[in-house]
Amino acid sequence: MSDATVILEAVTKTYGGRAAVSELSYSLQPGQVVALVGHNGAGKTTQIKMMLGLTRPDAGRLQVLGADPVHGTGARRQLGYLPESVQFHLAFTGRETLGFYAQLKGLPARGHDALFQRVGLAEAADRPVRGYSKGMRQRLGLAQALLGTPRLLLLDEPTSGLDPALRRELYGIVAELARAGATVLLSSHALTELEDQAARVIVVNRGRKIADGTMAELRRLAGLPSRLRFRADASPDNRATRAGDYWQIELAEDEKAPALRQVIAAEAREITLEDPSLDDIYAHFLKREAA
C-alpha cells in the first residue's frame, strides 16, 4: 500500500559478519499499533535505528514517512522516538530538557505544559532530572517523543521496568495517538507486557520475521491447547489425566465449550480453564523456529 508509514523490503544489516536483521519485509499502516517482539539481540533496536536513519541497511529498501531515512532529516520532524531506558542530562530540569528537544524539532521551547500534564509530570517539571525515578524519566522520555504530535512513534522497550499503573497509562496514550492516525511501533522482549494492546504483532528472531498477525491469529497459528482442570470423583471425559487431586484435559479451541458443559454436568468442582499464555505462544514460535 502506498500510504504506509514504514516500508521494509528485504532489509538486511550485518554487524561484523553476524546478521542483526536479514531479509526482513513488512509495512506499517497509519492508525496501527504494532508490537515488535523478540529476544534481546533479535534485531529490534537495529530495525528502529535504521528507521531513524542512524544506521544504514546493507541491502534492501527502507522507506519511512515517504523518504529514505538516511537522506534528509525532514521526516524526523514527524517522528517520535523513545529509546530503551531513556537517559537525560541530569543537571537540567524536566522543563529545560523538553524545551531543548522541542527546539530541535523546530518547535518553541516553552508552552508544553499540556504534555507534562498528559504524562503525569506536571508537578516535577521544574525539578532537575537528577532526582527523577526511572518511571519519571520514562514519562519525560514519552513527553519528548510526543512533541509535535508525530505521525510515527517508535518506542523501544517502553514498558520494561515500568510499574503496571504506568504501563496502563502508556498504553492509553498510545491508543489515543493511534486513533488520531499515528503509527505506533513498540518493541518488547515479552508478549505478556503487551497486555493485548497491540493490534498487530510481529515476532522476530535472529533478525528474521517468524510470525506476523493479530494476537488472535497468533493464538490460532500456534494451535496450543487450553488446559481445563477440575476436581471430580470420576472424570466424565476419557482424555483426562490425573494431576495430583485434579483432573486435567488439554483442549483445542473448538473443544472448549462442549468439554466445559460435560464437566459441569458431571458436577465437577474448582474448575479452571487456562488459555495458553502469551509467553507460551511466544515460546512456541521460538521453538518452532529453532526446530
Next chain:
Amino acid sequence: MPNPQPAILTIARRELAEGMRNRWVVSTTLIMAALALTIAALGSAPTGTTSTAALDVVVVGLSSLTIFLVPLIALLLSHDAITREVERGTLLLLLSHPLSRPQVIAGKFLGQLVIMALATVIGFGLAALFVIWRDGAAGWQAFAMMIWASILLGAVFLALGTLASASVQESSTAAGIAIGLWLLFVAIYDMALLAALVARGGHAVAGWVMDLALVLNPTDAYRLLTLGEGSSAMLSGMGGVYDSSQLTPGLLTGALLLWSAVPLVLAMAAFSKRNL
C-alpha cells in the same frame, strides 16, 4: 509559530548552558582572571621608568602562560564532547531529531568557543582594566591582539579535542589523545625543532623552512602573532624570529583559522561515518 531556531544554535546554547550548570564557565574564567591579575600585579613591577608600556609587559608574561593554559582548558572542554553523550546514553535520542551529525559537531564547537571566549575576554579583560587603571592604556593594541589570538588558539585546540572525541569510542581514550596533543604542541615540538636547529651546527636554515615549521605548530603561530611586533617583541626576544620571517599577522591568523577548520571538518567526517 515563531521562526524555529537553527539546530546548530540550539546545540550551541545547550553546550553553553551545560557549561554554566557544571561551573565550567565560572571556574575557567576565575582561573584566567587569577593568573592574569597575578601577572599584571607582579609582572609590571620591574619596568620602573622604562619607555615600555605596562600593558606590553603584561602581554609578554600572559601570552607565555596562555600557551600552556588555553590549550589545556580547550582540550579538557572538548575531548569528551561526543563521547560524553555516548556514555551518558543521550546520543541516540539527540540524533533521532531532525539535525545532521555535522550540525551536532558545529554546534558543540560553537558553544565551547563561546565559553572559551567568555573566560578569555572576562579573565584577561579584568587584568587589562587593572593595569590601565594603574598605568594607563598605552599598549592596549597588543593586549587586544593577544585576547583575539588567545581565542583563536582556544578554537584550534577545541577543534583538535572534538576530533579526538569524534574518532574514538570512550572518553578515557580521547583524554589520552588530548594529553598527547597537548604535550606534542606545547613542549615536544619546540624541543624537537630546537634540537634540529642545534644539530645543523649553526648552518643557516632556509627562511621558508623555518616559517613552515612555525605555522605547523599552532602554539608557535600564536607566539609569533602575539609577540612578533612592537615592544612586546623586543621584550620577549621573539622580534628576532619575526623579523627574519615572511609571516605576517594575516598569514598567522590564517594558519590558526586553518588549524581550527581542518580538525573540525575531519571530526564531522569521522562522526558521520560512525556506526551507532
